Amino acid sequence: MSNAAEAPIGIFDSGIGGMTVFGAIQALLPHERLIYLGDTARLPYGTKSAETVTRYATQTTRALMRYDVKMVVIACNTATALALPVLKAALDPVPVIGVVEPGARAAVEASPDQRIGVLATEATVRGGAYARAIHALRPQAQVSQIACPLFVALAEEGWTQGPVPELAAERYVSTLFQAGRPDTLVLGCTHFPLLAPAIAKAAGPDIRLVDSAQTTALEVKLALGRLGLLRDGAPASPQFLVTDAPERFVRVGGQFLGQSIASSSVELIDLSPAA
């Protein structure tokens, strides 16, 4: 193991949703040191323009570089969909992995007939990155998509079960299905895995649900292996950085992670240019 392998992996998200990806990486790679940075002062990215998302994501991921990370994971579908090439250029030579390509791969692998529906934010849907990533893997795939902005609010509010999320899921899913019934749905936003039971109920038992958390974690592992950067030291406690409201991060982030987050592990950082 090289000395460089001791460096942490930086995980970036617009706010809290990326904690589903963080959890998958932590489970698959328990020896890695992880630093998670959530841009909670400017969340959500999903309703914003490509230019604004790119500017915010570039500023925020650059802040991660101060921690000498060996890799950056863009654990946000919107930032990946709209800004991945810019972020790769900005962070070069540090390798950057996004969540859209792993999500697309999970979908084509799960889909028997390559009829794939994408549930995502407004910005991700508008950018069309999932359709491009799926077609790059399976040119004949039929891809339909719908923006589900209410899922973000439901996940952050912790309303993941019961009639409100079920009715919201029914409304989105039935609208999507008007364009033809897919056999697989991609949860194309890191908030959406929390609503998977409600989405599955609305979609019906014959439809597969996939998200990018597991496949992104696997891609991180493979890429680190190729680079000789896998760490095998004793497990280290993760570190969380947020640009606003650390106490809210502790509360809502714990819902996403499915385990409590220590307040002492969450640090408020200032990204404003004056800082």
Added chain:
Amino acid sequence: MSNAAEAPIGIFDSGIGGMTVFGAIQALLPHERLIYLGDTARLPYGTKSAETVTRYATQTTRALMRYDVKMVVIACNTATALALPVLKAALDPVPVIGVVEPGARAAVEASPDQRIGVLATEATVRGGAYARAIHALRPQAQVSQIACPLFVALAEEGWTQGPVPELAAERYVSTLFQAGRPDTLVLGCTHFPLLAPAIAKAAGPDIRLVDSAQTTALEVKLALGRLGLLRDGAPASPQFLVTDAPERFVRVGGQFLGQSIASSSVELIDLSPAA
């Protein structure tokens, strides 16, 4: 009429919700020139800390000063609740009117027994500004409050009728009522008037609903009258400034205003320090 009366009124909001206040001012004061500025690049404010909301609101309202406004209306409950004194100091000598005090006044005037419930954002509830404003007017009033963050997403999604908003309203209202049944509910976020029918249904027929749009418009009129700044020229077309995604503002803002917004009246402005 003085020359100064020709100047526009600046109306500031974190994004789009303030359009309910804009609409009330436009209806009551059709001769005034109105400039609305929505900080759509950083919305919503309601989940952010007091420090961040204050910084964003100060930057954004200062941008309004470039348009030589004769008055600034803070058409955002969160910004008013957390930052009104700072904004008054920052914009001095231009008069600044917020929405919380007018909303509190509407509530105490409507409430027969001074049992008032406040529905608002997380940040507004945490800051306690409504309770303070109500108690300043009626020290004996019983005030209860609850954060309803899902209402913001529902209003922006245009899901203002049907089972999803009704069930969400039922859940929030029944939780609030556990602390005792109010006779009046204040809609303490500019998004919430769009959900008034669902909230009224959940609350029951004996409960009054008030919001701050009408009373704020009235306060603007009275203050301009006192200052000799009421304009009586021919009606002028309003101008809209946003910090991101003008096409989304046209679509969602039109839902809030209840009439369509001309794309040509919406301008994208840059608040970043480099600009």
